[in-house]
Amino acid sequence: MTQAAEVLAVRGLTRRFPGVLALDDVSFTARAGEVHALVGENGAGKSTLIKVLTGVHRPDEGELRYRGERASFATPLAAQHAGISTIYQEVNLIPLMSVARNLFLGREPRNRLGLIDFTRMHREAEAALRDYGVRVDVRRPLRTLGVGAQQMVALARAVSVDARVVIMDEPTSSLEPREVETLFGVIRRLRDEGIAVVYVSHRLDELYAVCDTVTVLRDGRSVHTGPLAETGRVELVSLMLGRSLGEVRREGVTQFSGDHEAGREPVLTATGLTRRHELHGVSLEIHPGEVLGLGGLLGSGRTETAKAIAGALPVDSGRVTVAGLPLKSGSTPSAIRAGISLLPEDRKSEGIVPGLSVRENIALACLPRLSRLGLVSESRIDEVVDTYMKRLRIKASSPQQKVGELSGGNQQKVLLARWLAMHPKVLLLDEPTRGIDVGAKAEVQKLIDELADDGLGVLLVCSDIEELIEGSDRVVVLREGSVVGELAGNDVSEDALMRALAAAADDVAADGAVEQTADDRAPDDRDEDDRDHEDDGEVTTRG
Amino acid sequence: MADVALGKALPADRSALLRWLRDYGVYGGVVALLLFNIAFTDHFVSSENFRTQAIQVAPILIVALGMALAIGSEGVDLSVGSVMALSTSLLSLYLGYGIWVALLVVIVGGAAVGLVNGSLIAFIGVQPIVATLALMVGARGLALVLLPQLKDVRDPGMATLGSGDLAGVPYVVYIAAGLALAVGFTVRRTTFGRQLLAIGDSRPAAQLAGLPVRRVLITVYVLSGVLAAIAGFLATARLSASDPTALGDLMELSAITAVVVGGTPLTGGRVRIGGTVAGAVLIQLLTATLIKHDLPPSWTQIAQAVVIVLAVYVARERGKR
Numbered sequence: 001m002t003q004a005a006e007v008l009a010v011r012g013l014t015r016r017f018p019g020v021l022a023l024d025d026v027s028f029t030a031r032a033g034e035v036h037a038l039v040g041e042n043g044a045g046k047s048t049l050i051k052v053l054t055g056v057h058r059p060d061e062g063e064l065r066y067r068g069e070r071a072s073f074a075t076p077l078a079a080q081h082a083g084i085s086t087i088y089q090e091v092n093l094i095p096l097m098s099v100a101r102n103l104f105l106g107r108e109p110r111n112r113l114g115l116i117d118f119t120r121m122h123r124e125a126e127a128a129l130r131d132y133g134v135r136v137d138v139r140r141p142l143r144t145l146g147v148g149a150q151q152m153v154a155l156a157r158a159v160s161v162d163a164r165v166v167i168m169d170e171p172t173s174s175l176e177p178r179e180v181e182t183l184f185g186v187i188r189r190l191r192d193e194g195i196a197v198v199y200v201s202h203r204l205d206e207l208y209a210v211c212d213t214v215t216v217l218r219d220g221r222s223v224h225t226g227p228l229a230e231t232g233r234v235e236l237v238s239l240m241l242g243r244s245l246g247e248v249r250r251e252g253v254t255q256f257s258g259d260h261e262a263g264r265e266p267v268l269t270a271t272g273l274t275r276r277h278e279l280h281g282v283s284l285e286i287h288p289g290e291v292l293g294l295g296g297l298l299g300s301g302r303t304e305t306a307k308a309i310a311g312a313l314p315v316d317s318g319r320v321t322v323a324g325l326p327l328k329s330g331s332t333p334s335a336i337r338a339g340i341s342l343l344p345e346d347r348k349s350e351g352i353v354p355g356l357s358v359r360e361n362i363a364l365a366c367l368p369r370l371s372r373l374g375l376v377s378e379s380r381i382d383e384v385v386d387t388y389m390k391r392l393r394i395k396a397s398s399p400q401q402k403v404g405e406l407s408g409g410n411q412q413k414v415l416l417a418r419w420l421a422m423h424p425k426v427l428l429l430d431e432p433t434r435g436i437d438v439g440a441k442a443e444v445q446k447l448i449d450e451l452a453d454d455g456l457g458v459l460l461v462c463s464d465i466e467e468l469i470e471g472s473d474r475v476v477v478l479r480e481g482s483v484v485g486e487l488a489g490n491d492v493s494e495d496a497l498m499r500a501l502a503a504a505a506d507d508v509a510a511d512g513a514v515e516q517t518a519d520d521r522a523p524d525d526r527d528e529d530d531r532d533h534e535d536d537g538e539v540t541t542r543g
Numbered sequence: 544m545a546d547v548a549l550g551k552a553l554p555a556d557r558s559a560l561l562r563w564l565r566d567y568g569v570y571g572g573v574v575a576l577l578l579f580n581i582a583f584t585d586h587f588v589s590s591e592n593f594r595t596q597a598i599q600v601a602p603i604l605i606v607a608l609g610m611a612l613a614i615g616s617e618g619v620d621l622s623v624g625s626v627m628a629l630s631t632s633l634l635s636l637y638l639g640y641g642i643w644v645a646l647l648v649v650i651v652g653g654a655a656v657g658l659v660n661g662s663l664i665a666f667i668g669v670q671p672i673v674a675t676l677a678l679m680v681g682a683r684g685l686a687l688v689l690l691p692q693l694k695d696v697r698d699p700g701m702a703t704l705g706s707g708d709l710a711g712v713p714y715v716v717y718i719a720a721g722l723a724l725a726v727g728f729t730v731r732r733t734t735f736g737r738q739l740l741a742i743g744d745s746r747p748a749a750q751l752a753g754l755p756v757r758r759v760l761i762t763v764y765v766l767s768g769v770l771a772a773i774a775g776f777l778a779t780a781r782l783s784a785s786d787p788t789a790l791g792d793l794m795e796l797s798a799i800t801a802v803v804v805g806g807t808p809l810t811g812g813r814v815r816i817g818g819t820v821a822g823a824v825l826i827q828l829l830t831a832t833l834i835k836h837d838l839p840p841s842w843t844q845i846a847q848a849v850v851i852v853l854a855v856y857v858a859r860e861r862g863k864r
Contacts (some may be wrong), residue, residue, distance in 0.1 A: 327746075332751060333753045333754075333755065336753035337751075342751060349748070350747045350748055353741045353745045360741070365743055365752045366751055367737055367738065371733075374734050376733065376734055418752065425588055
């Protein structure tokens with residue numbers, strides 16, 4: 001493998017953004033006829049690296065070599081013309097144009113008059129797509145195709161532009177298992193044709209199924225490159241998370257104090273939350289006075305679980321009960337009335353209302369309670385705002401300051417204040433400490449502890465494994481939208497969590513795995529149709 | 544060194560100036576136009592002239608109040624002109640039952656149009672500009688079905704409403720001022736107003752905070768419809784005629800102009816009622832000034848365009864900051 005020719009490589013690559021060192025002395029080599037996995041957690045620098053490789057960003061230091069020469073791509077288009085194709089997670093094609101036009105966009109075959117030669121274009125498009133297992137009328141608008149087929153069109157387009165390098169960013173996130181198989185077939189064919197494939201995914205099973213080499217990024221550095229077959233799953237996970245397995249736990253580095261007295265009856269029960277492609281029968285219980293951690297790698301369904309519980313993400317099936325009473329599914333107000341509060345992951349666009357003041361933001365959710373006959377009581381708002389600004393030590397020039405102008409930590413505290421003013425029973429915290437400075441982080445951690453001590457049930461989603469372990473009394477582990485394990489008591493440790501994260505599907509408790517496949521099939525109409533036809537067939541045969 | 548200091552001081556001054564212009568520019572414009580007219584326009588300072596100006600601006604102002612709410616919710620209501628036409632048709636059909644019954648029918652009509660607008664936007668997720676465009680076409684069509692041609696309105700009550708006054712001030716001015724105060728109060732002091740601003744600023748955040756987004760959006764368009772209907776009622780009273788073809792034509796654009804010139808950003812999250820009132824007055828004064836100096840109507844349009852561009856320019860600086 002290592003003898004194969006270098007196609008695209010970076011050495012000593014450094015890229016800074018204001019206040020952040022996104023890539024720090026990174027080296028990466030994509031070789032002809034090799035599928036190279038690129039893995040790393042959030043913020044590890046994967047997307048920045050891809051953007052440098054594809055001409056979106058330029059390196060601050062280090063060199064980019066393409067086909068043996070120093071290269072510099074001025075624009076993504078220049079990189080594309082040079083033979084570097086990228087397929088993004090979201091299909092970036094034009095939904096209303098025909099399949100064929102999407103495939104040939106920008107390089108349509110022309111006739112002598114310089115007009116598009118549709119006959120030839122349709123013929124060639126059909127032939128090209130057949131190789132990818134897509135048999136459709138190429139004159140149909142793209143959006144009438146399934147997501148999987150659209151992804152195939154994107155792939156066909158990427159490859160058909162005479163690509164030497166194909167970069168795939170989470171290409172399977174919206175594919176059915178069957179379609180994933182087709183994709184893998186295509187990837188293997190590309191490899192055999194001598195194309196260098198860079199494959200970004202969080203799904204370990206996929207990496208091991210299709211990739212030859214792996215590079216692990218962590219905190220902007222390339223920490224490991226080697227043949228994937230020689231890297232065990234647990235080793236790979238520990239490389240991504242930066243915690244060595246044998247490492248003995250020192251004393252905690254976070255402000256979490258640890259155990260709380262949890263009530264016996266759960267305050268919240270979620271049963272069988274299922275949403276196509278995202279959640280497969282997730283069930284969990286949160287007890288009062290307990291911090292329940294949700295463990296899992298990126299894309300495992302942690303955020304989706306939290307949102308589904310809060311009624312902010314519609315589910316296909318499953319239900320949530322709070323203190324024994326079932327919630328109306330898919331209704332945020334109903335969840336809030338029942339006492340569920342969600343601090344969303346995307347604080348800036350889904351949490352704060354940036355143009356309104358600190359005061360208005362804190363009072364936002366509880367306005368009806370602070371009003372009489374639809375008229376707000378300024379004095380009651382002042383009282384609430386004053387209480388929580390003091391209690392959470394929110395630093396703002398005045399309650400009238402716009403929230404958009406505050407630091408991340410203070411914005412997060414404003415959101416906490418908004419929800420605490422609602423006297424919730426359950427707090428769902430999605431990455432509550434992400435992007436806030438160390439001091440504020442410690443304060444937020446301490447607050448979470450205090451709230452649990454006060455008897456709240458807390459669900460904690462956190463990518464920082466140390467923080468998750470130290471903050472949680474119990475951890476439910478998710479993988480690809482399914483619950484694959486639970487850690488309680490002394491098992492709440494980094495070692496155990498990493499083992500659970502790394503476990504292959506068949507290593508997991510048998511019933512969990514069975515449940516998963518059953519749920520995978522259930523929402524898929526086509527599978528059911530197929531089964532029906534089979535039944536019909538049997539009946540006919542017998543008849 | 545001096546150069547550096549100057550270079551630093553200038554942009555600060557400039558942004559402060561722009562901020563001042565955004566917040567108070569519209570009032571400054573009104574005052575400047577008033578002073579100019581007092582100095583240079585013959586017969587400007589007369590109660591008769593003020594009366595005319597006030598009667599003319601009142602319907603625009605009332606429509607603009609509703610428009611400000613729609614724009615504050617990150618939407619727009621293009622159907623207001625057609626709602627005025629619908630209300631003039633309804634008015635002439637129901638005036639026989641008495642002026643109060645007619646007013647009630649007109650208000651219900653405006654609310655119904657607003658309800659359809661709001662439902663399309665809140666439940667079906669149609670973009671405001673498209674939903675209200677549909678109603679803009681549809682409501683005028685309905686108005687013409689109800690009353691195919693111009694009809695005189697002969698009713699002593701309507702005549703009094705249209706041209707009568709109390710202590711020298713026309714009735715319509717009291718009504719417009721009262722409605723402006725009511726809408727201003729609604730925006731500032733009610734839960735509805737606060738929720739409207741939050742939804743306009745960040746709808747995803749408002750939704751996750753459990754705000755009744757749909758109810759608020761529907762209320763916004765119902766209020767806008769009702770205000771437009773009242774404006775149509777008053778305009779009919781002034782003209783002593785129901786003309787569903789012409790009444791309210793291009794009113795949506797005048798109203799949007801008043802709102803934008805008054806400093807309410809099109810991006811939502813802010814509603815300036817005082818500014819909207821001043822914006823409507825500014826446009827009215829501008830038109831009157833040019834007419835009184837014997838400039839052709841085309842000049843009025845050009846002047847309006849300049850004011851709109853200026854207002855948008857000042858608002859743009861804010862977005863960039």
